[in-house]
Amino acid sequence: MDLRFDDLPPRDRYRLLTALVTPRPIALVTTRSSSGIDNAAPISFFQVLAEEPPIVALSFNLRTDGSLKDTPRNIAETAEFVVNLVDEGLVAAMTICAAEFPPGESEIPAAGLTLLPCTGVRPGRIAEAPASLGCRTHTVLDLSPERRIVLGQVVSLQAKPALFTPDGRHLRDGAFLPVGRLYGDLYARTGDRFAVPRVTPQEARGGSREEERGA
Numbered sequence: 001m002d003l004r005f006d007d008l009p010p011r012d013r014y015r016l017l018t019a020l021v022t023p024r025p026i027a028l029v030t031t032r033s034s035s036g037i038d039n040a041a042p043i044s045f046f047q048v049l050a051e052e053p054p055i056v057a058l059s060f061n062l063r064t065d066g067s068l069k070d071t072p073r074n075i076a077e078t079a080e081f082v083v084n085l086v087d088e089g090l091v092a093a094m095t096i097c098a099a100e101f102p103p104g105e106s107e108i109p110a111a112g113l114t115l116l117p118c119t120g121v122r123p124g125r126i127a128e129a130p131a132s133l134g135c136r137t138h139t140v141l142d143l144s145p146e147r148r149i150v151l152g153q154v155v156s157l158q159a160k161p162a163l164f165t166p167d168g169r170h171l172r173d174g175a176f177l178p179v180g181r182l183y184g185d186l187y188a189r190t191g192d193r194f195a196v197p198r199v200t201p202q203e204a205r206g207g208s209r210e211e212e213r214g215a
Helices: 010-020 070-078 088-097 209-214
Strands: 027-032 038-043 046-051 054-060 080-085 131-144 147-159
Touching (some): 027 088, 038 054, 038 088, 054 070, 054 131, 070 147
Antiparallel strands (some): 027 080, 046 054, 131 147
16 A cells, blocks of 8 residues: 555545554543633544653644644643543543533543542643643644644643652553553553663674673
C-alpha cells in the first residue's frame, strides 16, 4: 500500500494514524469554565514534549455537530487545566466522560468522580487518578478550523504516595499501570513489561563494555 495523505479525507487520515501510532497515553483533562462549571474529558491525542520548560500537548477536534468542545473552550477562557493520568481503575469513568454531554453540563457526577484542589491552578484534580499534572497554557496552535493543539506548562504534580519511592524521585516498579488507547474501542494494558538495557557503540559493533573501557 502506498498512500498520499493529500488525497485522503481527514477521517481516513485519522483512522490510519490512530490505528498505527499506538498505544497512546490518555489524559483525562479537567477544566473549569469562567462561570465555574467543572468538566472532564479524555484526550488520547496527548503527550509530554519537554522538561525545560515542562510541556505537555493536547490536541482537540470539534464536536460531531461542528461546535467547539467544552475543554478547549474552558482552556481558552481560563488558560488552566489538569491532566489526570488514566489507569485501569479509571477506565469505566473515563468512558462516561467521553460521552458528548450537552455544553455546560459536567460529566463528573455521572462518572462518579471526586474533585480535589490542584496545586497552582483553579480546576480541580480527580481524586481517583493515580497522578495529576496542574498546567497553564503555554501556546495554542490552530492547525485548521477543525484541529487545535494546546501546549501546557506543568506547574504541579500530585500523585498517590504508593506510586513513588520514599525520596519521591522514582516510580515503584509495577505501581503505575496506565492504559493506552489503540483504535476504535480497543485499549491496551501495560502490565506485561520487559527491560532492554542500553548498549554502547562498542557493544553494538560486537565488542564488550570491558573492551570499550580499555580503549
